[in-house]
Every structure is written in structure tokens, then in C-alpha cells.
Amino acid sequence: MHYTAAANRYTSMSYRRCGRSGIRLPAISLGLWHNFGGVDTPENGKKLIHAAFDAGITHFDLANNYGPPPGAAEEFFGKMLASDLKAYRDELIISTKAGYEMWPGPYGDGGSRKYLISSLDQSLRRMGLDYVDIFYSHRPDPDTPPEETMMALDQIVRQGKALYAGISSYSPEQTSKAAEILRQLGTPCLVHQPKYSMLDRWVENGLLDTLATLGMGCVAFSPLEQGILTDKYLHGLPANSRAAKPSGFLKAEQIEPGIMEKVNRLNEIAVSRGQSLAQMAIAWLLKDQRVTSVIVGASSVEQLKNNLGSLENTLFSDEELQHIDEITAKGEK
Numbered sequence: 640m641h642y643t644a645a646a647n648r649y650t651s652m653s654y655r656r657c658g659r660s661g662i663r664l665p666a667i668s669l670g671l672w673h674n675f676g677g678v679d680t681p682e683n684g685k686k687l688i689h690a691a692f693d694a695g696i697t698h699f700d701l702a703n704n705y706g707p708p709p710g711a712a713e714e715f716f717g718k719m720l721a722s723d724l725k726a727y728r729d730e731l732i733i734s735t736k737a738g739y740e741m742w743p744g745p746y747g748d749g750g751s752r753k754y755l756i757s758s759l760d761q762s763l764r765r766m767g768l769d770y771v772d773i774f775y776s777h778r779p780d781p782d783t784p785p786e787e788t789m790m791a792l793d794q795i796v797r798q799g800k801a802l803y804a805g806i807s808s809y810s811p812e813q814t815s816k817a818a819e820i821l822r823q824l825g826t827p828c829l830v831h832q833p834k835y836s837m838l839d840r841w842v843e844n845g846l847l848d849t850l851a852t853l854g855m856g857c858v859a860f861s862p863l864e865q866g867i868l869t870d871k872y873l874h875g876l877p878a879n880s881r882a883a884k885p886s887g888f889l890k891a892e893q894i895e896p897g898i899m900e901k902v903n904r905l906n907e908i909a910v911s912r913g914q915s916l917a918q919m920a921i922a923w924l925l926k927d928q929r930v931t932s933v934i935v936g937a938s939s940v941e942q943l944k945n946n947l948g949s950l951e952n953t954l955f956s957d958e959e960l961q962h963i964d965e966i967t968a969k970g971e972k
């Protein structure tokens with residue numbers, strides 16, 4: 640059946656400026672790392688994309704290797720663009736990345752100009768796009784001079800294959816260096832995509848300050864620790880969970896008693912706030928205005944809707960914040 644986006648799709652989402660740029664991103668974005676691969680049900684993926692866009696999620700985050708198999712999520716999203724989202728292309732921020740292993744041989748991994756440029760060409764073909772909105776260096780490559788990686792991003796933007804450049808998982812020092820090289824080349828670094836959650840607070844040790852100084856946005860990934868920061872694992876390991884599936888990046892061993900003790904205590908705070916733990920975990924990130932957007936994953940529309948509910952309460956009392964700090968020991972996992 641033909642898809643028409645909800646007429647009221649811009650009424651409930653809030654949009655935050657990405658650093659000192661002209662672009663605003665939805666407070667909640669949707670990531671296609673899991674749940675949109677060849678092993679997943681396309682019908683479910685379709686429902687998720689529809690529900691997201693209908694709720695004002697304009698930003699969809701991909702990477703060359705999302706699947707499995709690698710490339711499958713981009714292929715799926717390409718089909719969605721062709722069949723359902725074509726008329727809405729200018730309402731979308733589509734991002735992709737290169738940095739992890741994608742194809743065999745010396746040019747399918749890392750940070751070389753050769754890899755980044757050919758990988759983006761492949762991503763564009765898979766999605767049937769002329770350009771993506773944001774192209775990321777997925778991770779710093781210690782063996783490639785940062786000048787080479789940044790020159791590739793600059794060229795990609797100048798060629799119009801991406802509108803903006805971004806970096807992911809760079810340290811504060813690597814971020815400053817990358818941003819400076821890009822600034823000299825005349826292409827600003829729009830955004831950094833770090834992992835950030837109540838249980839992983841490494842960005843608080845300098846990165847958030849660095850981004851604020853540089854005028855870059857911060858798009859946080861895995862805000863729910865792949866599902867650990869939800870009520871999913873409170874009573875064991877459900878069969879339909881990422882940790883139980885062979886294709887999931889989350890391993891059953893990661894659901895360990897020490898972590899679950901913290902999760903249970905965090906859940907009590909969430910309950911006292913009238914939120915699900917997932918909602919509190921997202922709201923806790925959004926309390927900081929330096930966080931432009933939180934990229935959630937979801938395996939069902941129900942989960943996505945639950946996560947969207949976090950926007951109803953992003954305020955925390957000092958007492959709640961202190962309590963969360965005590966439990967998470969400032970991010971010591």
C-alpha cells in the first residue's frame with residue numbers, strides 16, 4: 640500500500656541545532672545498525688521507518704557495514720527510499736560511514752582516501768542516492784595520517800556526494816586535530832558521533848567540552864547500551880533479545896550480575912519518575928544541551944514509541960542526578 644507520511648509529523652518532536660551550523664536534528668534519531676539486515680523481517684523494518692518519520696524523526700543513521708550481511712541495511716533503506724520516502728527526500732538527513740572492515744584486501748578498511756571515497760560510492764549505489772547528508776569517518780585510523788582522511792571528507796563534500804562531514808569515536812585530541820584540518824580545507828566538521836550512555840560516560844572527560852568549543856554537534860549512539868538500559872534483561876535473557884540472537888553485537892556474557900545490579904537500581908529511579916528505564920536513559924542524555932541528538936535502535940514499533948515518550952520529561956532534580964551518578968560511578972562499568 641502507498642505510504643503517506645502523517646500530516647502532524649512535526650508537532651511532537653523537538654529539533655536541536657547541530658553545533659554552530661545551520662542544521663537542526665531531531666532530539667531522537669533512528670539507527671539501522673541492527674534490525675534492518677538480511678536476517679530481519681523487512682515488513683517490521685518498514686513499519687519502524689514509517690513510525691519514525693511519522694513521529695518527526697528526520698534523521699536515519701546508517702553505515703556501509705550495517706546488516707548483516709554488510710551493506711544490507713543500506714540496500715533495505717534504498718528500497719524504502721524508492722518505494723515510500725522518495726517524495727520526502729528533502730525532509731531527511733541520511734548519514735552513512737566508512738571505517739570498519741567492508742571488503743577484502745588492503746582498501747576495504749581503515750581511513751585511507753581510497754577506502755572512504757570508494758566506500759561512499761558503493762553506499763550511494765546501494766541506497767540509490769545522489770548524495771548523503773552526513774558522511775562520517777567511522778573511527779580514527781592510527782595508521783593513516785589524519786590529513787589524508789580529512790582530505791577525503793573534504794573532497795566528498797566538495798563533490799556534493801555528502802552535504803556535511805562527521806567523525807565518530809575520535810578522542811578529544813583527535814577531534815581537535817581533525818576539526819582543525821577540515822577548517823583549513825574549508826569544510827567544517829559538523830558533528831561527532833560518540834558512544835554515550837548512563838553506563839558509559841567517557842565523553843564527559845573532555846570530548847563534550849571540546850565539541851562545544853569547536854562548535855560541533857554531538858550525536859550519541861547506543862544510548863540504551865544495546866538494550867541493557869531497558870527493562871528487557873531485568874528478569875533474564877528473553878529469546879527475542881539482541882543478546883540472545885546469533886547476529887547481535889551484544890553478547891549474553893555482557894548481561895552480568897554487576898551491571899544488572901546497577902540497572903535494577905536505575906530502574907527504581909525511572910519508576911519513581913513515572914518513566915520506563917529506556918525513557919529515563921534517553922532523557923538523561925538529552926538533559927545536556929550539548930547533545931544534539933540521541934540515536935536509538937529499536938526492534939519493534941512499540942519500543943520506538945516507548946523511546947519517543949522520553950521527550951515528555953527530560954528534567955532531572957539534583958537529587959536524581961546525584962543518585963544516578965552514585966549508581967553509575969561516573970561511568971565506571
Ligand SMILES: NC(=O)c1ccc[n+]([C@@H]2O[C@H](COP(=O)([O-])OP(=O)(O)OC[C@H]3O[C@@H](n4cnc5c(N)ncnc54)[C@H](OP(=O)(O)O)[C@@H]3O)[C@@H](O)[C@H]2O)c1
Binds near residue numbers: 674860871879881
Ligand atoms: N558510530 C558508531 O561506531 C556506532 C556504533 C554503534 C551504533 N551506532 C549507531 O547508533 C544506533 C543505535 O545503536 P544501538 O542499536 O546499540 O542503540 P540502543 O538504543 O542502545 O539499543 C537498541 C536496542 O535496545 C532494545 N530496545 C530499544 N528500545 C527499547 C525499549 N523501549 N524497551 C526495551 N528494549 C528496547 C532493542 O533490542 P532488542 O533487539 O533486544 O529488542 C534495540 O534494538 C545504531 O543503529 C547506529 O546507527 C553507531
